[in-house]
Amino acid sequence: MIRYHISRRWMTLAYTASIGLMSAYTAWRYAMGDYVTLFAPLFMVLVLLAALLLHTSRAPSPYLPRMILLIATYVTMLAAIWQPPDISLVWLGLPLTATFLLLPLWTALSINLLLAPLWWFTPLHGAPPSWVMGFLATALLLALPRWDHARRQALLRATAPHDSECDAFNVETLHERLQSEHQRATVLNRRLAVLIIHLPQLDMAGEQFGLRAQLALLETLCQEVRHQCRDYDVLGRAATATFWLALPDTSESGAVLVHERLARALDRHVLVETGQLEARIAACLLHYNESVSQFIKRLENRADVLAAPPTAV
Secondary structure (H helix, E strand, C coil): CCCCCCCHHHHHHHHHHHHHHHHHHHHHHHHCCCCCCCHHHHHHHHHHHHHHHHHHCCCCCCHHHHHHHHHHHHHHHHHHHCCCCCCCHHHHHHHHHHHHHHCCHHHHHHHHHHHHHHHHHCHHHHCCHHHHHHHHHHHHHHHHHHHHHHHHHHHHHHHCCECCCCCCECHHHHHHHHHHHHHHHHHHCCCEEEEEEECCHHHHHHHHHCHHHHHHHHHHHHHHHHHHCCCCCEEEECCCCEEEEEEECCCHHHHHHHHHHHHHHHHCCEECCCEECCCEEEEEECCCCCCHHHHHHHHHHHHHHHHCCHHHC
8 A cells, every 4th residue: 555645744734834824815805894704714724723732742643633734725625616607617626636646545535536526516607518527637647647656666665675664684684685695604614693673662662652662663773783783684574573684794793792782772761651671682504504494484473373372582
């Protein structure tokens, strides 16, 4: 699933600007003496203030204040086009554009398709056929940049070597790098060690405290690996809560040293949500004449043992 992300700064600016525009529109209606139509924009100002408060107070869902802003846009547009005698087709472009700016692509397309029959019951149902073509063309033009951006993001995620949540290689790149290190160790008759690191608190942190606590755990682990290990050591995420740290040219005693140094460094970290960081670490060394598939299978079996509950170890 592709996530549509807008920075909080831009959304704060959007809510503030919408409140300013709606207030100016209300003042203009008051200055023109249209007291009958004054209630809708005045009420929308209060609704937009509530959306801004939800946004600044970090609502449970980021889409809740966006939906409030979108509904306020639709209500303002309907209130405007229902006022005879001046009816402008420009009003329909406002909610159409807001939908594609505030919501994910397929959600915006679905909403516009579902609400399309609504326009027939508005005072605009007598619009010429060219208006229908213009409306569809505008919708396609608004959807095209978002579709291209989503396609590029999906391609980037598919080809990026790093994990999407932390500064470690993803599992495909990890296996490729491990295969390269295996070939290098076999050809040059060098040693290869791999540390298996399991974070048992990761799933619990996500369930109880959300994504932010998970990311804090992952970031702490990656930072300590960078500080305690060499530049050419390879850290990859083999599973959700399991990492492999490949240590080229490292003997058994060297792997034990890295194990102890990394364990002490991780034990010093105390996070706000989860408390002291807990990490289970085990070392595996490449055996003589062991193939890369056999080595990876042995690493996976050892990782399963580390991930098992303490009573089952």
